[in-house]
Amino acid sequence: MDQSIFEIVIVGGGIAGLAAAAGLRGPGRSITILEQSSQHREIGAAISLQQNASKILANWGLSDILRRYKGSRDQGFRVYNAQGEKVREIPLSRGTPDADRVVYHRVDLLDALKEAALSPGRQGPPAKLRLASRAVSCDCAAGSVTLEDGTVITGDLVIAADGIHSNLRKYVTGADVEAAPTGISAYRIVAPVETLNKDPDIAKVFDPAETWTSMVMGFDRRVIMGPCREGSLFSVVALVPDEHMHETSSSKSWTTQGSLEHLSESFNVFAPWVNKIFKAAPSLGLWQLRDLDPLSTWIKGRVILIGDAAHAMLPTMGQGASQSIEDAEALQAFFDDVSQKPTADQVEERLRETFMCRYERASLIQAYSRQQAQPATTRNGQSLTLDPVQFQDYSCKYEGAKAWTASRAVC
Incomplete structure (x- = not known):
């Protein structure tokens, strides 16, 4: 040295x-x-x-x-129930542009x-x-x-x-x-906003390009989603307890491919427009969440x-x-x-x-x-x-x- x-x-x-x-x-x-x-x-x-x-x-x-x-500077959170109805909106306090949630x-x-x-x-x-x-x-x-x-x-x-x-x-x-398994697995998808905007059922609920984080929650499952890359892409994370999974998620890899069919099965109790978002993604990742x-x-x-x-x-x-x-x-x-x-x-x-x-x-x-x-x-x-x-x-x-x-x- x-x-x-x-x-x-x-x-x-x-x-x-x-x-x-x-x-x-x-x-x-x-x-x-x-x-x-x-x-x-x-x-x-x-x-x-x-x-x-x-x-x-x-x-x-x-x-x-x-x-x-x-x-994308986030405006806040919108919370929906499993039936797809908005139940709460939580705006984020706005600071300077350099101190926002992005x-x-x-x-x-x-x-x-x-x-x-x-x-x-x-x-x-x-x-x-x-x-x-x-x-x-x-x-x-x-x-x-x-x-x-x-x-x-x-x-x-x-x-x-x-x-x-x-x-x-x-x-x-x-x-x-x-790192130990937490009992939850996560599906991750990224879909083009342009594709989502073409679906009238999604458009009735929200504009995917609008800079809000949306959460759909129910039956101990949740979907967290929102736009990125200046509103051109829509990112989704779907969290499922392992006991309600329909496929194995024991891999430690972040790039394991998941099944759209099994994802949809896990969320078949959610509003239909949620599954339409899943189907718009060109690929689907799956991993088992672990923490320390x-x-x-x-x-x-x-x-x-x-x-x-x-x-x-x-x-x-x-x-x-x-x-x-x-x-x-x-x-x-x-x-x-x-x-x-x-x-x-x-x-x-x-x-x-x-x-x-x-x-x-x-x-x-x-x-x-x-x-x-x-x-x-x-x-x-x-x-x-x-x-x-x-x-x-x-x-x-x-x-x-x-x-x-x-x-x-x-x-």
């Missing part, structure tokens, strides 16, 4: 890893992202950034980049963060992305990562952002912790777990990606004063600060997301007292790691 440069190694080129790379760029730093895939492609799906994450990216000066990637096509958000991490026009040297670099182990004290081909990469700081099926988690926690109980720790030596590797959560509250970005912001905040090679003690001290700032908050949001999936999800239930409005305030009014730490010190 260079004797003056702060060397940062990030394992994983997903949302958490790219956000960390974008946030940590600065003078005197070298950032290497190790991505296991050979092409760095994402699945076709929508993903939301809540107000807490949108503010962070705006504060990093990424608004211009993000605007080029066609996010829905992206997942590929677009990944590309925006990749540009922020790799483009030469921002502060500090661009991060370097190494494809086909699957990390299989790490030495937390040395800050070294061993790849599948035997190559060893060493850094002053190692950020394990290698997802829900993390290979590095066990080296940090000292236990082989696997709070880990004993995210840090060891020079290594920290972030994102799904640290706190994988259900999608019921739409906070998964946003919590990854909060992790990245906390690292940026606590390492802000490090512009040259730090000692091991300096790294460990800042990782402790990051962990203490993030653990309680991320664990509560994990638990709340699980609670909202009940009654299907009952594993290690945790009693929570926040109602949905309180949760919205708690999650979305977050102002960053330093402000959070200061507020907790006063309490």
